[in-house]
Amino acid sequence: MSALLSPFAISLGGITEVGFWTGVGVLAGIYTLLALGLQINVGYTGILNFGQAGFMAIGAYAMAILVIDVGLPFLLAVAGAIAIAVAFALVIGMSSLRLRADYFSIATLAAAEAIRMVAQNASGLTGGNQGLYGFDAAWADMSQTIEDWLGGIGIGDAGGLLPLLIVVWGVALLAIVLLRHVQRSPWGRVLRAIREDEDAARALGKNALSFRLQSLAIAATLGALAGVFLALNLSFVNPQAFEPQAGFIGFAVLILGGLATYGGVAFGALIMWTLLEATRFVDLPLEDGQIASLRFILVGLLLIGLMAFRPQGVFGKREEMVLGD
Amino acid sequence: MWKEITVVEAMSLPQGEASSPVGRRVRRYVSRPAVVTTALVALTGLLLIAGHGVGDVAQTGLNGLSFGAIVALGAVGLTLVYGILKLVNFAHGDFLTFGAYAAFVANVSFGLPIVVAALLAMALTAMLGLAFERLMWGPMRARGAGMLQLMLMSIGAAFVIRYTIQFFAGSDVRMLDVDRTAVVELLGLRIGRTALIAGVTGVVVVAGIGLLLRFTLLGKRMRAISDSLALAETTGIDTRRVIFVTWLFAGAAAGLAGVLFALTTNVKPELGFELLLPIFAAVILGGVGHAFGALVAGLLLGVATEWSTLVIPSQWKLTIGFVILIVVLIVRPQGIFGQARAT
Numbered sequence: 001m002s003a004l005l006s007p008f009a010i011s012l013g014g015i016t017e018v019g020f021w022t023g024v025g026v027l028a029g030i031y032t033l034l035a036l037g038l039q040i041n042v043g044y045t046g047i048l049n050f051g052q053a054g055f056m057a058i059g060a061y062a063m064a065i066l067v068i069d070v071g072l073p074f075l076l077a078v079a080g081a082i083a084i085a086v087a088f089a090l091v092i093g094m095s096s097l098r099l100r101a102d103y104f105s106i107a108t109l110a111a112a113e114a115i116r117m118v119a120q121n122a123s124g125l126t127g128g129n130q131g132l133y134g135f136d137a138a139w140a141d142m143s144q145t146i147e148d149w150l151g152g153i154g155i156g157d158a159g160g161l162l163p164l165l166i167v168v169w170g171v172a173l174l175a176i177v178l179l180r181h182v183q184r185s186p187w188g189r190v191l192r193a194i195r196e197d198e199d200a201a202r203a204l205g206k207n208a209l210s211f212r213l214q215s216l217a218i219a220a221t222l223g224a225l226a227g228v229f230l231a232l233n234l235s236f237v238n239p240q241a242f243e244p245q246a247g248f249i250g251f252a253v254l255i256l257g258g259l260a261t262y263g264g265v266a267f268g269a270l271i272m273w274t275l276l277e278a279t280r281f282v283d284l285p286l287e288d289g290q291i292a293s294l295r296f297i298l299v300g301l302l303l304i305g306l307m308a309f310r311p312q313g314v315f316g317k318r319e320e321m322v323l324g325d
Numbered sequence: 326m327w328k329e330i331t332v333v334e335a336m337s338l339p340q341g342e343a344s345s346p347v348g349r350r351v352r353r354y355v356s357r358p359a360v361v362t363t364a365l366v367a368l369t370g371l372l373l374i375a376g377h378g379v380g381d382v383a384q385t386g387l388n389g390l391s392f393g394a395i396v397a398l399g400a401v402g403l404t405l406v407y408g409i410l411k412l413v414n415f416a417h418g419d420f421l422t423f424g425a426y427a428a429f430v431a432n433v434s435f436g437l438p439i440v441v442a443a444l445l446a447m448a449l450t451a452m453l454g455l456a457f458e459r460l461m462w463g464p465m466r467a468r469g470a471g472m473l474q475l476m477l478m479s480i481g482a483a484f485v486i487r488y489t490i491q492f493f494a495g496s497d498v499r500m501l502d503v504d505r506t507a508v509v510e511l512l513g514l515r516i517g518r519t520a521l522i523a524g525v526t527g528v529v530v531v532a533g534i535g536l537l538l539r540f541t542l543l544g545k546r547m548r549a550i551s552d553s554l555a556l557a558e559t560t561g562i563d564t565r566r567v568i569f570v571t572w573l574f575a576g577a578a579a580g581l582a583g584v585l586f587a588l589t590t591n592v593k594p595e596l597g598f599e600l601l602l603p604i605f606a607a608v609i610l611g612g613v614g615h616a617f618g619a620l621v622a623g624l625l626l627g628v629a630t631e632w633s634t635l636v637i638p639s640q641w642k643l644t645i646g647f648v649i650l651i652v653v654l655i656v657r658p659q660g661i662f663g664q665a666r667a668t
Binding site: 042311 | 464472483484492496606640647650658
């Protein structure tokens with residue numbers, strides 16, 4: 001019996017390390033931002049955005065290019081990257097948001113793949129498969145300032161990721177607060193009305209397409225921010241970081257937390273990345289590639305299991321799961 | 326105008342009568358979008374011939390037909406499942422990967438001849454499709470699951486299939502045990518023997534499925550279920566059997582498409598996912614649920630992809646599929662052969 005079980009033993013040593021949890025925290029924060037965008041689209045507006053990885057890629061690449069090639073200051077480059085992502089969202093949205101939900105999802109997936117292909121092949125601009133480096137000097141300074149300040153109040157040796165962790169979650173929590181506020185406004189109620197019954201919303205004189213575009217633009221903003229933070233976390237950008245899988249992990253995060261709840265997204269992201277990163281400590285005689293495969297099998301099983309047995313996720317309400325009925 | 330005709334036909338379906346006058350048939354097939362598409366293809370072809378000469382255009386066109394036949398074979402299963410079961414199966418690309426690896430194991434690990442390996446791959450992929458139907462899609466349909474639920478489940482299924490393969494086989498690129506250097510000369514054009522075999526097989530099989538569905542009772546039953554599952558059931562159609570056969574066709578065609586693509590390129594875990602968007606493009610361009618539409622659209626897409634290499638660097642050629650997909654969705658979401666449907 002013990003001989004059978006021993007290969008599956010988990011060495012929990014690494015899980016108590018601070019470095020593990022800051023790493024998980026940063027990724028969870030990034031995916032919270034990404035999935036908040038999915039939440040406003042899928043959960044509150046009823047549009048199936050499968051292209052969130054594309055907005056993330058635009059955010060990361062545009063920021064890097066604006067810093068390296070144009071020489072913009074870091075924060076201005078971030079603003080520029082968001083503007084570009086929003087512009088792209090408007091182009092996609094105006095052409096495809098009139099479509100049926102399933103066609104829209106395919107169109108957004110295709111758009112995200114097209115973006116990744118541009119990142120891969122327009123090597124003059126994007127560095128191709130080698131990617132881009134050297135855009136984070138300004139961030140390194142900021143990070144150092146935060147670390148010094150932290151050292152001043154006695155939190156000194158938490159590792160180099162702590163400043164990024166603080167900034168990512170600061171932005172993510174701010175986004176959650178703002179989105180919750182916005183959702184209770186008349187504007188937010190129109191979004192839900194469109195999700196529930198587009199014809200009724202239109203009969204009240206609401207321009208459904210315009211509201212959907214605004215929803216998509218907000219998702220693009222959040223996706224671009226997630227991309228910027230992902231780039232800072234990796235300190236390089238390359239096309240492999242933005243495969244459609246990223247967007248679908250975002251969907252797993254979204255469904256885990258539950259549809260139509262912004263707080264649930266943060267919860268889902270934390271659980272998801274704790275699970276995914278903990279696969280590293282599974283003490284199986286496996287190669288790195290196999291562990292990477294195992295993670296995606298886990299994501300797949302989670303998606304199937306949640307959809308089959310608890311489509312409303314942990315915090316969602318069953319009656320919000322109205323899509324496609 | 327066309328809408329009326331299809332309504333009349335749909336009403337006559339349950340009685341099993343398909344006696345529409347020739348004139349109506351002609352009008353139904355030679356529709357305006359088909360004429361526009363033909364004109365566009367002819368114009369593009371002429372412009373390319375003017376710029377690059379007949380030889381290059383014919384050569385790339387031939388390569389494109391071979392690739393397009395594989396896309397069509399992948400698309401025919403997806404379009405049937407999409408049209409009949411209303412399931413947008415994002416795992417369909419990974420069915421192709423599964424077929425390719427099944428053939429690899431049979432052909433390379435066990436040393437079986439490639440034809441036997443291909444038949445085995447078809448059978449195994451069909452069984453995979455049926456297993457998913459039995460375990461997931463059937464029960465979920467019975468519970469009245471929504472579209473988002475089913476789509477996300479299919480993405481989950483795609484992950485499970487692709488990464489289970491990658492878990493066991495690794496991410497190395499592998500080759501089937503076939504002679505890929507042999508070249509056949511056709512009217513002054515050159516095409517790899519495997520590409521020729523893949524192209525011909527693809528066209529014949531998809532056309533066969535198309536004919537079968539158009540002229541047999543099975544096809545009529547499928548169309549009836551596609552219109553309304555509940556109504557089809559009340560007319561006494563054994564819907565379970567028809568759904569079973571649908572997955573049998575979809576899985577076997579996908580498995581074969583995977584093997585044929587592996588014949589002309591190689592075997593790797595991303596094989597099917599890389600083809601998924603071209604396949605979706607063919608499904609939508611051909612009209613969801615139309616087997617012949619998938620054939621024509623797949624071939625068109627293949628030719629457009631290869632023709633594009635005359636104008637732009639070849640590493641961009643796969644983006645043509647995305648461009649066509651997005652343009653079709655915007656201009657004519659019901660595709661060339663599809664009928665306008667309430668959204």
